[in-house]
Amino acid sequence: MLRVGIIGTGDIANLNIQGYIHSQDTELVAVSDIDISNAGEKLERWGLRTVKIYTDFKKMIDHEDLDIIEILTPHHLHYPMTEYAAKAGIPGISVQKPLAHNITDCERMIKICEEENVKLKLFENFRFYPPYLKAKELLDNRIIGDPLSFRINTILTAGPSMPRGLKSLVWRIKVDTCGGGPLVYDDGIHKFSLALWLMDQKRVEKVYGWIDYFSSVMDAPSNIFWKYPSQNSDEAPKYGTMQFTMATNVYYPSNYYDCDEFIEISGTKGIMWLNQCTSGGNFVSKSPEHPPIVTYVDGEVKSYGKNLARDWRHSFINSTKHFIKVIKEGGTPIYTGEQGRDLCIFAKMPYISQQQKRTIYWNEITAENEQNQSCSVKQPVNLIEGGLSKYTRRAKSDLRKGIKQGLEHDIFKYQYEL
Numbered sequence: 569m570l571r572v573g574i575i576g577t578g579d580i581a582n583l584n585i586q587g588y589i590h591s592q593d594t595e596l597v598a599v600s601d602i603d604i605s606n607a608g609e610k611l612e613r614w615g616l617r618t619v620k621i622y623t624d625f626k627k628m629i630d631h632e633d634l635d636i637i638e639i640l641t642p643h644h645l646h647y648p649m650t651e652y653a654a655k656a657g658i659p660g661i662s663v664q665k666p667l668a669h670n671i672t673d674c675e676r677m678i679k680i681c682e683e684e685n686v687k688l689k690l691f692e693n694f695r696f697y698p699p700y701l702k703a704k705e706l707l708d709n710r711i712i713g714d715p716l717s718f719r720i721n722t723i724l725t726a727g728p729s730m731p732r733g734l735k736s737l738v739w740r741i742k743v744d745t746c747g748g749g750p751l752v753y754d755d756g757i758h759k760f761s762l763a764l765w766l767m768d769q770k771r772v773e774k775v776y777g778w779i780d781y782f783s784s785v786m787d788a789p790s791n792i793f794w795k796y797p798s799q800n801s802d803e804a805p806k807y808g809t810m811q812f813t814m815a816t817n818v819y820y821p822s823n824y825y826d827c828d829e830f831i832e833i834s835g836t837k838g839i840m841w842l843n844q845c846t847s848g849g850n851f852v853s854k855s856p857e858h859p860p861i862v863t864y865v866d867g868e869v870k871s872y873g874k875n876l877a878r879d880w881r882h883s884f885i886n887s888t889k890h891f892i893k894v895i896k897e898g899g900t901p902i903y904t905g906e907q908g909r910d911l912c913i914f915a916k917m918p919y920i921s922q923q924q925k926r927t928i929y930w931n932e933i934t935a936e937n938e939q940n941q942s943c944s945v946k947q948p949v950n951l952i953e954g955g956l957s958k959y960t961r962r963a964k965s966d967l968r969k970g971i972k973q974g975l976e977h978d979i980f981k982y983q984y985e986l
């Protein structure tokens with residue numbers, strides 16, 4: 569039985585725990601959080617109230633002889649926690665995305681885990697969402713030929729969604745604890761991951777980013793454009809775009825966060841649309857107009873994946889299952905530290921572009937350039953005190969407006985299940 573410990577029992581711990589609860593090969597032996605009541609509440613909710621709680625993560629690592637550690641804390645803590653766990657010889661370290669708040673820390677994490685012969689995993693769960701796994705299989709079978717362009721829109725809605733503490737937003741809006749903003753950097757890592765993986769690419773060549781700061785705290789609405797590297801001069805150039813849309817008057821029940829994703833991939837032979845991810849399984853998924861995968865090829869429209877699990881939690885369960893297998897049987901984690909770093913590079917590019925008002929090239933985002941300040945993300949200057957409360961107040965009042973307009977599902981029952 570593999571002994572598992574968790575550092576950070578905040579919002580996402582409810583999802584990261586699920587793969588372990590479902591596993592016959594692991595046992596959660598301890599959790600660590602500086603907020604002991606938070607840790608206690610989570611253990612109660614998971615039915616694991618006898619599991620030990622530490623307020624000092626170092627003591628948990630020193631005393632518990634762990635095989636796997638999950639790091640689920642604000643981004644600036646990922647490196648010091650990984651370093652301590654690696655030096656203590658924990659064989660498997662899983663770090664929630666992004667790998668770190670800057671590239672310097674990413675490089676340090678990769679180095680220390682290599683030196684200590686530890687498997688470092690960047691936990692990026694969208695990559696394991698069942699409809700996306702099916703889409704990738706279809707793309708690899710060249711159903712739409714050679715993919716030419718990738719487009720993803722993340723729509724932020726009014727919810728209702730899972731309850732979240734304000735505390736978890738506070739560190740996200742600060743560049744020195746998050747590494748960027750709550751959307752393009754924090755949430756964006758998932759979307760940049762899909763933009764590379766589904767398009768069968770390892771990096772992009774250049775990026776242009778246009779980021780508005782809504783209510784001065786959220787890094788949206790934003791529009792980001794990039795070009796993939798060309799393999800040879802005969803090949804058609806390939807591009808991608810990403811949008812974050814603030815639609816806080818859209819009434820849109822979700823079991824998790826108040827957002828959803830829509831993707832379109834155009835290829836040399838056809839087009840593929842991917843409907844929903846984070847809020848998958850809500851009433852939109854149940855409409856016949858929104859199967860998870862739709863293709864148009866040779867004059868024919870087809871849909872796929874209607875029987876696949878659409879609830880977002882399956883992406884977490886699958887990702888954890890994969891890591892347990894890697895630790896038990898050997899193999900390479902999805903993602904590796906290097907791939908995790910690359911996603912951080914991609915996610916930093918739009919901010920630097922926004923700041924410097926120019927196209928940014930992949931090779932410019934390095935630890936060295938971070939040190940000499942030529943490519944470090946800066947805190948937006950227009951950040952005002954109270955901006956966060958203003959934003960949440962607006963989202964709440966818009967939601968009430970939506971309900972008054974007579975939209976359905978006005979009595980939302982939180983449907984979270986373990």
Ligand SMILES: NC(=O)c1ccc[n+]([C@@H]2O[C@H](COP(=O)([O-])OP(=O)(O)OC[C@H]3O[C@@H](n4cnc5c(N)ncnc54)[C@H](O)[C@@H]3O)[C@@H](O)[C@H]2O)c1
Nearest residue numbers: 576577578579580581600601602603640641664665666736
């Ligand atoms: N995969 C996803 O879809 C997804 C979604 C949300 C968050 N995340 C990631 O998960 C991580 C955590 O995010 P969250 O939303 O749960 O944040 P959160 O703020 O809800 O929780 C963070 C927890 O870490 C604890 N903590 C802070 N300092 C600590 C320390 N020194 N020792 C022990 N515990 C400490 C806090 O008390 C808090 O309980 C981040 O990396 C975030 O980007 C991933």
